[in-house]
Amino acid sequence: MRESDLLRHIYTRSDDLAAAFGDVLVGPGDDAAVVRTSSGDRLVITVDQLVEGRHYDPATDLDLVARKAIARSVSDIAAMGAIPAFGLATGLIPRGYADADDLFDAMAKWARHWNCPLIGGDIAFAGEGQPLSMTTTVIGKLDPAANPTLRSNARPGDELWLTGQVGGSFASGWHLRFDPRLAAGLEASKLPRAAAIDLSDGLGRDAARVAVASNVILEIEAAKLPISHRAKSWRDACADGEDYELLLALPPRPPEAKAPPINTAPTLIGPVGQVRALHPGESPTATITDPHGSTHDAQSLGWDHE
Amino acid sequence: MRESDLLRHIYTRSDDLAAAFGDVLVGPGDDAAVVRTSSGDRLVITVDQLVEGRHYDPATDLDLVARKAIARSVSDIAAMGAIPAFGLATGLIPRGYADADDLFDAMAKWARHWNCPLIGGDIAFAGEGQPLSMTTTVIGKLDPAANPTLRSNARPGDELWLTGQVGGSFASGWHLRFDPRLAAGLEASKLPRAAAIDLSDGLGRDAARVAVASNVILEIEAAKLPISHRAKSWRDACADGEDYELLLALPPRPPEAKAPPINTAPTLIGPVGQVRALHPGESPTATITDPHGSTHDAQSLGWDHE
Incomplete structure (x- = not known):
């Protein structure tokens, strides 16, 4: 049995947890x-x-x-x-x-x-x-005023941001030396609503998790991604995993805005894509549009441990 | 390196934890x-x-x-x-x-x-x-009114109590089927002061841990112990481990009292011994007096994983 199957069963079994135990606000799955x-x-x-x-x-x-x-x-x-x-x-x-x-x-x-x-x-x-x-x-x-940055918080129209580059984490040793992005998470939690995930299994697979949790499509543009020079291709960069950066879905900025919607060090990179609503009959997922304009399903990239 | 040595190092390193982090009321070691x-x-x-x-x-x-x-x-x-x-x-x-x-x-x-x-x-x-x-x-x-039943809470004059029998846990399968003694712990926490430890490494070694944490001597009388019929001897019963009963040190009852100082199901067994102050030059430990009147150091009984 693969890790993803096991986890799906665990999440299904836990569906009633918040209802059965009132002090559980968010159970397994985030x-x-x-x-x-x-x-x-x-x-x-x-x-x-x-x-x-x-x-x-x-x-x-x-x-x-x-x-x-x-x-x-x-x-x-x-x-x-x-x-x-x-x-x-x-x-x-x-x-x-x-x-x-x-x-x-x-x-x-x-x-x-x-x-x-x-x-x-x-x-x-x-x-x-x-x-x-x-x-x-x-x-x-959590600060009393904080809004936890749940995976399920992405909404159509949101812009996608990264706290750093993706790919090549094993080659560079970053997977051992990364700095957890506490400041970015904290700033995002001060917004009325923000979604975040830390990238452990690759941008492709982890973006798809946000999409499924929020029941939306995450559209990522490969040309806008900050890709490590150690990654062989945008595809590898989205699949390598262990980036330990945050992918954030944040409400759109006013049209004239230039800076990212939250001010944090290091400065957010993006937008690298956007969130849109499902079309009729469509299932939630993340897509990556390559530099030639072809669109790929992001879910098929990244790690599934077995 | 044995588990006990490793743990001692960890506890020593953690000595300043409560001082350095004000929200840590009790750190490693209980x-x-x-x-x-x-x-x-x-x-x-x-x-x-x-x-x-x-x-x-x-x-x-x-x-x-x-x-x-x-x-x-x-x-x-x-x-x-x-x-x-x-x-x-x-x-x-x-x-x-x-x-x-x-x-x-x-x-x-x-x-x-x-x-x-x-x-x-x-x-x-x-x-x-x-x-x-x-x-x-x-x-x-912890209930707002509760006094956590720390290992360091035993005082001279306290009586020692058990929530059930000791020894033979592997032979009986009790190590798989035990009921954590939540009711007894909860009742003890309503007293102004009580000490408790759950017996995982054998009554001898675990009693010594309470003695060291409280800087006292725990005197256990083998003849008063509720020993499993599956244990070969009082010595084995104190060394087998994985009893998952609580050993409690509770303030002495009034002289006329017959019942245990807390009312819980199953009824507490004891007193199986008492707590006394250290004599000058003495180190804290637990002792077990056998049915013939000889006294043994309890610390040398029980499990030290290596």
Whole structure:
């Protein structure tokens, strides 16, 4: 069974969650869940795994492994427009692994760096030769005035923006060194409505997820994309994955506006496309128009882990 | 490096956490962390791993595997006197594993059973033949009037109580079928002060943890322990582990009192011992006096995973 099938089943099973549990505002299926505490505070919660040989090369510097383990979850918090507050980490450590203490030390350091100190965790030991694997749970806070930047918030007429370039993340090492786009998410959450997703499985597939969640078409123009010089083609750039940039769908600017609708560092790039309504009989998806004017289904690009 | 050494390093590194991050009320080292949200709500958070071949036999029924994956974390919430509210689960699934969908379905079911529905998670795939492993994060709520039942809350003169019997958990299958002692934890949290720990590594070692956290001596009397008929001896019963009962240190009752100091189902068993102050030069630990009157250091019993 592929990851996408498994996830679809999980989301279907969770459809009634918000109705059955009133404090669950957003359940499985977005970058993170949103819950409400007794006094009405809203928290954003996510968990991610990082597996040796799958998400990083075994020869990778330990500090960068720890960095990525924390940063992936922080990026999910950014994609909801929230602020990291607390973290928890687990390690499944192969017997004989000599660096466990340094690894946890480095994870604790990076968690503090992003203001989500590790308040708990768990250690277990696996057989010799088995891959090291970690999980990171991060809990973020939403400002009382914030509007979480849900995948389902894109509307026809919105413009599409990126926080940085896409493609070539493995070749450049960016997949280990990325900066979660907390400032951009936070600024977007101050708008009355914005949609965001962090790009982990490739712009094509992740844009399609926003389209499905919002029941719209996302139209991306390849010629407008900020493509890494390390990507071989626009197609590779949309499929490589692990960009950890945010794709944002933001309400259109007034006709005379030149600057992006939110002011954040680094400056948003775009618009790289727009959102339109479904035609009768059409299914939600993302499309990418290549520099020659041909349109491609974005959903067929990108990673589906199996 | 042994688990206990690793954990000691982690706790030492985390010593300044509550001072550096004001919303961290209890950091690593108790059954769960306690944090404060912006409006002052208190949450209790824990994460645990469950690894095939380590925490359960590969032939174990899938539903019981899922049950244990959730119940272990719920038990940590119980040991803090909190109420489960939200859950997240991850799975590291060996390639070719056919039951991933059923596994997540069963985890979702048990999470709802204990009122901490799965609001998020993550799936990754491991190589064929590698052990299945899961993590469960559970977030609990503390009532505004509750006093979390910290390991550090035991005081000289307290009586020691158990929520059920110890020993023989693997032989009986109790380690798969235990009921997290939420009611007992909740009742204890209504007292002005109570200490609790959930027994995962054996009564001996876990009692010593309470002693160290509280800087006292816990004196347990073997003859008063409710020992499973499946345990070969009091010594085995204190070392087997995975009882998932709570050990509670509760203020002494008035001299004429017959009943336990809190009324909960199942009825507390005890007192099985008492808490005393350190003598000059003495280090905190737990002791177990055997039926012949000899006293043993409890810390040397029980599990230290390596």
